[in-house]
Amino acid sequence: MSEFRTAARIAPLVAAMIVAGCATAPSRHGGAPYSASALKLCPGVMISNAPAATGTREILSYTPFAVVRGVRLARAPVEACVSSAYGPRAGGAGSFHEGLDLYTGDPSTVYAGAGGRIKQAGTQRGYGLTIEIDHGAGVTTRYAHLSSLAPQMRAGAAVSGGQPIGRTGRSGNATAVHLHYEILIDGRPKDPLKVSG
Numbered sequence: 001m002s003e004f005r006t007a008a009r010i011a012p013l014v015a016a017m018i019v020a021g022c023a024t025a026p027s028r029h030g031g032a033p034y035s036a037s038a039l040k041l042c043p044g045v046m047i048s049n050a051p052a053a054t055g056t057r058e059i060l061s062y063t064p065f066a067v068v069r070g071v072r073l074a075r076a077p078v079e080a081c082v083s084s085a086y087g088p089r090a091g092g093a094g095s096f097h098e099g100l101d102l103y104t105g106d107p108s109t110v111y112a113g114a115g116g117r118i119k120q121a122g123t124q125r126g127y128g129l130t131i132e133i134d135h136g137a138g139v140t141t142r143y144a145h146l147s148s149l150a151p152q153m154r155a156g157a158a159v160s161g162g163q164p165i166g167r168t169g170r171s172g173n174a175t176a177v178h179l180h181y182e183i184l185i186d187g188r189p190k191d192p193l194k195v196s197g
C-alpha cells in the first residue's frame with residue numbers, strides 16, 4: 001500500500017480522536033496535558049526540604065495532577081527529577097523556596113501545566129526567562145530559568161494544557177539547568193506536590 005493511501009486511511013481516525021479529545025493521540029504527548037507519571041528525587045543531591053521518598057528515591061504519594069478550584073494542573077510539567085522542593089531550605093539564609101525545582105540536565109521541553117492565557121513572558125529579576133500563565137479562578141503557574149520560549153509565547157496568547165511553551169535553562173540566578181515551577185492561588189505560591197482544592 002502506498003504511503004498516501006495509508007495516510008488517507010489514518011486521517012479520519014486522527015480527526016475522530018481530536019474531536020473526541022482522546023488522550024492517546026499519535027504524537028508523543030498528543031496535545032494532552034503532560035505531567036511526569038512518577039517523580040524521583042535527583043540522585044546524589046542533598047535536598048534539605050525533600051518530601052518522603054522510597055529507597056530508590058521515588059516520591060511517595062505523588063499524583064501527576066492536582067485539581068485546584070476546578071483547574072486540573074500538572075504537578076511536574078517536564079521530564080525531570082526533583083532537585084529542590086517547596087518550603088524552607090536549610091543552610092545559608094535558610095530561605096523559603098516558593099516552587100519546585102525540576103532538574104533536566106540538558107535543556108528540555110516544558111509544557112503548559114494547564115490551559116490558560118499567558119500573563120507574562122520575558123525576563124524577570126532572579127527568575128531569568130520566565131512565563132506566567134493565568135488559568136482563571138485565581139490560579140496561575142510560573143515557569144522560570146528557561147533557556148528559550150516557544151513561538152508566539154507573549155502576554156495575552158492562549159495556550160492549551162500540555163502545549164510546549166519553552167525549554168529549561170539556567171537563566172536568572174540558576175546554577176543548573178532546571179525548571180523552577182510555581183503554582184499560585186490568588187498570587188500566593190503553594191506546594192506543587194501537595195496543592196489541592
Ligand SMILES: [Zn+2]
Binds near residue numbers: 084097099101179180
Ligand atoms: Zn527554584
